[in-house]
Amino acid sequence: MQAxxxxxxxxxxxxxxxxxxxxxxxxxxxxxxxxxxxNWIFVSLVKGGSxxxxxxxxxxSEWGRKLYGRTLISNIGQSVYxxxxxxxxxxxxxxxxxxxxxxxxPQAKIMEPLLxxxxxxxxxxxxxxxxxxxxxxxxxxxxxxxxxxxxxxxxPLDKFKQFFSPESLGxxxxxxxxx
Numbered sequence: 001m002q003a004x005x006x007x008x009x010x011x012x013x014x015x016x017x018x019x020x021x022x023x024x025x026x027x028x029x030x031x032x033x034x035x036x037x038x039n040w041i042f043v044s045l046v047k048g049g050s051x052x053x054x055x056x057x058x059x060x061s062e063w064g065r066k067l068y069g070r071t072l073i074s075n076i077g078q079s080v081y082x083x084x085x086x087x088x089x090x091x092x093x094x095x096x097x098x099x100x101x102x103x104x105x106p107q108a109k110i111m112e113p114l115l116x117x118x119x120x121x122x123x124x125x126x127x128x129x130x131x132x133x134x135x136x137x138x139x140x141x142x143x144x145x146x147x148x149x150x151x152x153x154x155x156p157l158d159k160f161k162q163f164f165s166p167e168s169l170g171x172x173x174x175x176x177x178x179x
Contacts, residue, residue: 016135024048024056025129027137030091034121035113040140043091077152080124088119
């Protein structure tokens with residue numbers, strides 16, 4: 001959903017999707033960590049369900065942020081990395097379409113190096129859509145960086161279980177694994 005170009009080379013804002021009053025919405029962004037163009041580009045608007053609604057509501061308090069902040073980031077990260085190839089392919093197709101639509105536009109041409117970047121060089125971020133300012137969904141402001149895939153592979157509960165595993169406790173107490 002990258003903004004296409006007008007004839008004068010100006011970016012055209014994508015149409016503003018209707019706000020879902022019943023569910024939280026997450027705006028997903030991508031950029032490459034290599035090359036000359038490293039700006040965040042809006043790629044998708046994802047609707048959450050009841051679990052996402054509960055987590056986002058809990059983030060209003062300090063206690064909730066400490067308890068659920070990392071979980072929300074991990075859940076979004078897992079979704080993004082699960083669909084990473086499709087996300088990057090869609091982004092590259094949007095860039096190709098923008099370039100083809102306005103071949104003389106410098107703003108489109110400046111993104112062209114992204115087409116040659118490997119999928120592994122892309123980084124992702126998200127923000128919770130501000131329902132009181134629906135037109136700001138594609139603005140790359142107030143983003144939360146999605147950690148590297150290896151860092152979101154385990155949910156906090158998995159890390160907790162791993163910490164208290166017999167192998168972990170045995171090594172902390174100076175012993176080996178117990179069998």
